[in-house]
Amino acid sequence: MEDTIKIEDIIKPENIVFEKTSCLTDNVLSYCPGCGHGVAHRITMEVVEEMGIQDQTIGIAPVGCSVLAYDFMNIDMQQAAHGRAPAVATGLKRVYPNKFVFTYQGDGDLAAIGTAETIHACNRGENIVIIFINNGIYGMTGGQMAPTTLPGMKSSTTPYGRNAAMMGHPIKITELVAHLPGTCYVTRQAVHTPGAVRKAKKAIRKAFENQKLNKGLSFVEIVSNCNSGWKMTPVDSNNWMVENMFPYYPMGDIKDE
Amino acid sequence: MKELRLMKGNEAIAEAAIRCGVDAYYGYPITPQSEVMEYLTAEEPYKTTGMVVLQAESEIASIHMVHGAAGGGKKSMTSSSSPGISLMTEGISYLAGSEIPCLIVNVQRGGPGLGTIQPGQADYFQATKGGGHGDYRLIVLAPASVQEMADFVDLSFELAFKYRNPALILSDGAIGQMMEKVYLPEQKERLTDEEVAQKYGDWATIGKSPNKERNILTSLELQSERQEKHNFHLQAKYKKIEENEIRYEKINCENADYMLVAYGMSARICQKVIQLGKEKGINIGLIRPITLWPFPSQVIKESANNVKGILTVEMSAGQMVEDVRLAVEGKVPVEHYGRFGGMIPSPDEVLNALEQKLIGK
CATH class of the missing domain: 3.40.50.920 (Rossmann fold)
Incomplete structure (x- = not known):
């Protein structure tokens, strides 16, 4: 019938004001609603699209919630063993110095099991980008204590709160790698507000531009929430993050050379 | 004409790697195979053939660096000795699962544990029955002379790329340390990035060009039916290797x-x-x-x-x-x-x- 309204009648090319970047696939994100990973994925892939480097970019996925990053990022990717992404990225970048290589890792992956790989890739000044999502918890395995879990913070392996005297202190690995001469840009960002997202995207862009200029290793930490693991609503978890995580993990550039 | 030299087994491996156009060596010192990396760093092949040589922070990092480079379709290798190979088994299992061709050299010493720095052959089970977790196989070559230390580098890569499977040279401290005459192969050109893209572009992670599907190297499959299917595929490949490659x-x-x-x-x-x-x-x-x-x-x-x-x-x-x-x-x-x-x-x-x-x- 002629008067049937079709979808094309409503969504016309001239009416489209926003499109998802073509550097993301159409696969449905497996992340919990409210989690920061989706935004972090999007701004990373927007940077890749805006720089026109999709065909030269290879991502290294970690183990953890973002192990399936390759399902969502529309680029060539390798999935590394737990914590080994900086080593995998090193091996790849050394044989393809003109391509763009980045890792995308969580806190358990990067700051616990992969500490050696992280420190030494940074120390060698590998010309790569490390994107580090810090939500203070092992999300994928069910909310266990991470190296970045705050003192007193409850997790499935610290049911009465992290006791620093017994379990150690949360590690500020971002400040640690900033001390190494191999890093050129070390920054801490968040993605909980539109303003923060814009800043974080700018930081990721800068990191990739640094790689283009062969400046060394750029390290972008994104402090994020884990509403499921923290057992809060998304809104509460973001508020909790601002009130508790930000004082311990302050926002902003730590090093920019 | 082939060049004749008197060399240690470990040195022969290193020289053969340069000559057969290997793109990258990532390693970590351990006796009795440290001469492999010492020879390479002295030869500086990055100035001649363009081969990357990098000392990693551990055997774990070495094998995962191999993962990265080999995943880009480049001829990549590492070498170690028994305790170091134990550390590498994590990476080797991932390489086998993701079907990434590469070469691992084990110049065995006596064990278990830190054992001894003297020769041993006690890593046979580890090399041939898996070693790491999961159902997988490595193509395992056992040289019995310095000549074979040299010859098996090229052969290992040929087989590794033919079947998209890691290959392992299982040597020992005696073959690695002893000197014999060895005929060295002529220098082969390394493949260019374009040649790698042409040969291995259907699986290697070298950047997604607009007209083709992206390449993903992973050993993860959360759906058991699909993971089982992947295992059947691996087993079929291993059967083919058993039918064709016995030496x-x-x-x-x-x-x-x-x-x-x-x-x-x-x-x-x-x-x-x-x-x-x-x-x-x-x-x-x-x-x-x-x-x-x-x-x-x-x-x-x-x-x-x-x-x-x-x-x-x-x-x-x-x-x-x-x-x-x-x-x-x-x-x-x-x-x-x-x-x-x-x-x-x-x-x-x-x-x-x-x-x-x-x-x-």
């Missing part, structure tokens, strides 16, 4: 009354045992597996029809002997003689063991 050497096997089965350094010793046997009027043959996986079961099985007994000689408490027994199916006695913990058996004691265990019975 072995037969020495003095015609009319032999007794058969020795030995690989690597032990096979060299067994050649002397054959000679000593002749002097005593004992006719001994030797089957030397060159591929430890796939294992030359059939030729060993057939040999059992013509001999009175088989003795395996290994610098271990008896590992390969299990595969020999499986092949022989009880037709004739299969005995084992081994020295281990860094000890190397002498030809006399091997002959003595053969006489006592097989002839004296």
